[in-house]
Amino acid sequence: MFSRKKLLFYATALILATYFLFLGLTKAKGFFAPLLTAIILSLVVLPLAQRMEQKMKRPVAAILNSFFLFAISVGLMALVSFQVRSFAEDWPQIKKTMEPQIEQFKNFALKHTPLDQEDIQEAKKESSKAPSDTSEKIKTFMSGLSNFLANYLLTFVYVFFLLNYRQVFKDFIMRVFPDEKRDTVKTIITKSAKVAPQYLIGKLMLMGLLAILYSIGLGISGVNNFILVSVIAAVLTLIPYVGNVIGFTMAVAFGFLSSGDTNVLIGIALTFTITQFVESYVLQPYVVGERVDVHPFFVILSVILGNMVWGIIGMILAIPIMGIITVVLLNINDLKAFGILLSKKEFSD
Known part of the structure; x- marks a missing residue:
């Protein structure tokens, strides 16, 4: 009876x-999300920083690596903004092209669903109404934009300090634990630091191959700006699962909506279906492979939790963080069972 009560x-x-942990992480997103992002980015550029430090002082190398990451992020955002602007410029032509398809869909809905003409007219009136709280929405948008920019810039400040003072943090962690545990701690730090770079290398190779496959398929299908769309769709795979949906939607917007040709839509659907099959069963196992040792089941769980806690940035950070947690658990004897549970490797008795 006592054991049951204890259990x-x-x-x-x-x-x-667990509940209060994730609730606290959700509430503290503004603090922890930039910090954890900076830690992962610091680990990614750590090998480059170590090579640069052989020829220059550590603070200079840290600043250069921070600017390097900043430039890459600005370039990616510029690519996306260019594509959005192109879509906005083509919107009048897209509306004109899609009018026959919209009319066909309306007629189909009237014939095969309980909707009638009055429902459709009411929906048009609701969608055409101007928002009454425009000023409040502008304030909310500006507040969100300012928070994003602050966290965005703060991330690269964190990267500089983490790279420049990493030895201080490492010494602190080593001294927190007793002497007999220091070898284990050193092993965990060394292996954990390799997870993020290995994951990124695998993802970069994967994105390059996906960009080529997307370019071939979307080019044959007749999608406008198919090379740029393919590159962005490949980059979006950094967001597990959801990135593929966003990439497909973007290809449909620049292909089917611009031309109104059903054959283009079929070509886009075939391109993404075939490419996703090749990615899941050929490229992912052999290109990314063993670079991040996390079981696929827990990859999905971590991505879902990351989305619930921090949204898109949580989904991006979920896999490398789970990889680091798995490394830590596998190297602590008392917690090794949990590490084996999370790992995709098979362990003998």
Whole structure:
């Protein structure tokens, strides 16, 4: 009876602790999201920083690597903004091209669904109404934009300090633990630092191959600016699962909506279906492979949790963070069972 009560107590405590942990992480997104992003980015450029430090001082190398990451992020945002602007400029022509398809869809809905003409007219009136709280929406947008820019710039400031003072942080971690544990701690730090760079190298190779496959398929299908669309769709795969949906939607917008040709839509659907099959069963196992040792089931769970806690940035950080957690658990004897559970490697008895 006592053991049952004890088990119930520990189970309840674990559930409550997990709930309040994720609730706290959600509330503290503005603080932890830029910091964890900076940690992952610092680990990514750490090998480059170490090579640069052989020829220059560490602060200079840290600044250059921070600017390097900043330039890459600005370039990616410029690509996306260019494509959005191109879509906005083509919008009048897209509306004109899609009018026959919209009319066909309306007629189909009237014949095969309970909707009638009055429902469609009411929907048009609702969609055409101007928002009454425009000023409030502008304030909300400006507030969100200012928060994003602040966190965005703060991330690269964190990267500089993490690279420049990494030895201080490493010494602190080493001294927190007793002497007999320091070899284990050193091993964990060394292996954990390799997870993010290895994951990024695999993803970069994967994105390059996906960009080529997308370019071939979308080019044959007749999508406008198919090379740029293919590159952006490949980059969006950094966001697990959701990135593929966004890439497909963008290709449809610049292909089918611009031309109104059903054959283009079929070509886009075939391109993404075939490419996703090749990615899942050929490229992902052999290109990314063993670079991040996390079981696919827990990859999906971590991505879902990341989305629930921090949205898109949580989904991007989920896999490398899970990889680091797996490394830590596998190298601590008391917690190794949990590491084996998260790992995709097979362990013998």
